[in-house]
Structures are given as C-alpha cells and as structure tokens.
Amino acid sequence: MPFIEESDLLELHKDIDKAQIINERLLDQIKFKNKELRKKKLQRNLLAGVTGLFLIGTLIVFSFTAGRNVSNNYESPSNLLVSIDSLDAIKSRIDNLKQQNEELSLVREFYLAKKFLEKEKIYSVQIKSFVDNNMTLASEALTNTIFVKTNPFYSYSLGNFETLEEAQKFREQLVDLGFQDAFVASYKEGKRIQIESPQ
Template sequence: MPFIEESDLLELHKDIDKAQIINERLLDQIKVKNRELKRSRIQRNLFAAITVLFLIGALAITSFTIGLTSNPNQAQTLPNMAWVSDSLDMVNKRLATLRKQNEELSLVKEFYLAKEFIEKEKIYSVQVKAFIDKNFNLAPQALTNTILVKNNPFYAYSLGNFETLEEARKFREELVNMGFTDAFVASYQDGKRIAIEDPN
C-alpha cells in the first residue's frame, strides 16, 4: 500500500467530514420533504372533498334554478351557466397544480425509497480510501451515491452503488485508470461491509 503524506491525510479527513455533514443535511431534507408530502396529501384530499361538495352544490343550485325557470325565461340561466363554467375552469387549474406538486413529491419519495433499498439490499461499491478519523468530506453536495462505513479503526470511503459485481468491477477499472490504484470492490448490506470481492 503506498505511503500517504500527513498533509494529504489531514486534507482527506477534512473532505470526508464535509461529506458526512452534507449526507446528514440530505437526510434532514428528506425528512422535511416527507413531512411536506404528508401535509400535501392531507391538503389535497381535503381540497378534493371540498371541490366535490362545491361541484355537487353548484350542480344542485343550477338544476334547481333551471327547474324554476321555464323556457320563456331561458335568458336568465345563461349567467348562471357562465358562473359554473368559470368555477370548473378554476377547479381544473387547481387540479393541474396539485398534480404537478404530486409529481415533485413522488420524486422525493422515490429517492427516499431508493435509499432505503440500498441500505437493505446487498450492493457493490468501489472503496477508494480508508481513514482513521471521520472529520472529512470528499463528496460534493451533488454526489449522493457514496458510502462511508466504519471498519474499526478506519472509516472506509466508497464510490458508486451497483446491483451487480460486474458493474462495480468496470467502475473500479475506470477509477484505477484515473489514478486510484488501490481501489477495490466490496459488497455492503445494511450499511456494513460484508466482503472484499475478487477484482477479476
């Protein structure tokens, strides 16, 4: 294993700590989004119920008004019909807005479910470094497919989450070509490393 300069090691420790903080922030954001999703569902259901009641009431009033007016007074019903039409347009716009919000919340939910899946299923990742301290951050905020696992006394830092060993091996080859000559494939489950896999 090659020698690591102390200054490089300290720099890596700082980078890894930053990554841990970012991961914690992402988990907090997921929790907030889940709460917003629940709140949005309740609001959407409440709004849908109110809308249905409003439409039923509007149709009942319109039917009653049409029933009271006979053909000679047909001109009086036209303003009522315009009002119902405007109300329906408003309801349709609100429904379109709610559908869009639902799609956005579904993306957050899918991310959260994918994270749960990764933690429960056996996955493969490419370990690039191991450090003694956890006070570092190697990952930018946008990089979410990283794994930081404590293997006493070290913290192992891995990149990529792969379903198959072959995918992880190909990614390892790319990292070795980039200069990570010590990189190796490891399997993980429940947030813990199970085994170091054969590179071939």
C-alpha cells in the same frame, strides 16, 4: 492468532456506540418523515374530496343555471363566463394536487429504498480512504454515497448497485476518469463485507 490491543477494542466499542446513535437518529428521522407523509396524504385526500365536492356542486349549479338561461332566451351570457373561470381554477387546483402527490410519492420511495438498501447486500465502488474524518466536501444528504470507518481509515464509496457486474462497469468508468485505485466492495447494513475481484 491475532492479538487485539485494549485501546483498539475501546475504539471499536466507541465506533459501535456512535453507529448505534446515528442509526437511532436515522430511525427517528424516518419516523418523523413517515408521520409527515401520513399527514400530507390525509390533507391531500381531504383537499381532493373537498375539491371533488366543489366541482360536482359547481357542475350542478352550472347545469341548473344553463338550463334556466336556455329557457330565458339567453338573457345573461356573463353567468356562463363566470362558471368557465371557476372550472379553470378547479382544474388548476387539481393539477397542483397531482404534482404534490407525485412529489410525496418520490419522497416515500426514497425512504423505502434507503431502508431496503440498509438490509440488503449492495455493491459500491470505493474511490478514496482518509486517515482523518475530514470529508467536508461531502454531505449526508447524498443518496448514492457510502461513508464507512474501517480502522483507522474512513472510506468514501460511490454508487449503490444490486449486482457485482453493475458495480464493476461503474468502476471501469471511474478508472477512465482518473480514479486508478478504485475498487468494488460489498456492503450490508452500512458495513463493508469484502473487497470484490476487479473482474
């Protein structure tokens, strides 16, 4: 039966506490981003409604003034040019709103995918382990990487795959690039479950 030293047990408790703190921070960030998304969605919907009402009002005014211009034997063609310019401005605003809506959808999908990945079993290709937590070359903003501490090492993995086959194909590509020691591991809730067979 293996024996666990008290110092290792204390180190494990410290690691668990750190992971809980990081998890709470991530949850706070997700809540903050969700609030921002709801706020932006409300603003977008409000702006879209105001723009729609403005467009309808402009069309009503345009049709009314166009009808008057027809009855006045086309006395003032400059009114028609002003209305067309207004319509171009409205179309431009609508295009901008569509672009903002797409960007917000991408942000929302990113956070939903990240939340899903934390709960489901995924596969990733570990390419390096470090004794020290000296990964200054990597950023936490990288979405397709995993950093895991497995006593006493810090491991660095690339890719988040749903199936073992996808991860194994990616591993083969990394081996071809020179990462000879790369291997596939399965993860769940940010922890490594096991090292998978090469093929």
